[in-house]
Amino acid sequence: xxxxxxxxxxxxxxxxxxxxLDELGHGTNHVVSQGQALDAVADGxxxxxxxxxxxxxxxGVEAVPEIRGSGAAVIILLEGPLExxxxxxxxxxxxxxxxxxxxxxxDQDEIAAALEKADACRGNSTPQPEVAPxxxxxxxxxxxxxxxxxxxxxxxxxxxxxxxxxxxxxxSYRDQTEKRYLKRLLKDSKGNVKKAVAIAGxxxxxxxxxxxxxxxx
Numbered sequence: 001x002x003x004x005x006x007x008x009x010x011x012x013x014x015x016x017x018x019x020x021l022d023e024l025g026h027g028t029n030h031v032v033s034q035g036q037a038l039d040a041v042a043d044g045x046x047x048x049x050x051x052x053x054x055x056x057x058x059x060g061v062e063a064v065p066e067i068r069g070s071g072a073a074v075i076i077l078l079e080g081p082l083e084x085x086x087x088x089x090x091x092x093x094x095x096x097x098x099x100x101x102x103x104x105x106x107d108q109d110e111i112a113a114a115l116e117k118a119d120a121c122r123g124n125s126t127p128q129p130e131v132a133p134x135x136x137x138x139x140x141x142x143x144x145x146x147x148x149x150x151x152x153x154x155x156x157x158x159x160x161x162x163x164x165x166x167x168x169x170x171x172s173y174r175d176q177t178e179k180r181y182l183k184r185l186l187k188d189s190k191g192n193v194k195k196a197v198a199i200a201g202x203x204x205x206x207x208x209x210x211x212x213x214x215x216x217x
Contacts, residue, residue, distance in 0.1 A: 002047040002115070006030045007037040008077060009055055009177070011184040013104055017050060017077075020108055033177060034058040041070040048118055050102075052077040053089065056177055061092045064099075073118035075100045097121070179214040186216065 008014035009032040021028045031037050034055045049072045053060045100117035189196035197207050211217040
């Protein structure tokens with residue numbers, strides 16, 4: 001049995017995958033944002049992470065190195081074929097080495113195959129950063145090194161300029177995510193309070209307070 005984290009802000013998709021993993025005998029957790037995913041893996045303990053690329057606080061790609069650093073293998077959840085990703089996201093994914101990809105929704109055979117693929121990718125992805133220090137590479141790149149550093153600085157600057165556009169204020173993002181979750185919860189529970197608090201794992205008082213907070217009562 002493996003310990004698996006599902007990162008998907010689409011509540012129904014995430015819960016469906018969690019149920020399938022539970023049926024296969026795995027231990028699962030479900031979070032709905034990139035930030036929550038990084039918090040969850042910070043202490044290690046996960047063997048695999050199913051990672052959606054359309055999260056509210058990022059595209060998920062930048063989280064892959066940190067998730068791998070925690071010891072977990074990454075499986076990318078796609079809404080459509082890999083070929084339909086925009087060129088920038090596809091290029092950044094490619095730079096991370098061999099990856100396991102799956103199209104949603106998954107059946108249990110596809111889940112099992114994805115876990116096997118992720119295991120196979122563990123050995124192919126982690127050595128990649130060591131290529132640069134190889135002696136031959138150092139000899140060839142020693143002369144133009146200032147130019148490379150300039151390129152890295154330019155790329156870093158570009159990333160810094162983009163960051164504020166991509167990330168909302170933390171409180172605003174948290175409130176938006178919370179409200180979206182509650183709307184989905186109301187829909188899934190069909191207004192049944194007992195069912196809603198059971199799904200969310202919170203008390204009735206907390207549930208009513210959240211509804212009031214977001215004007216959903």
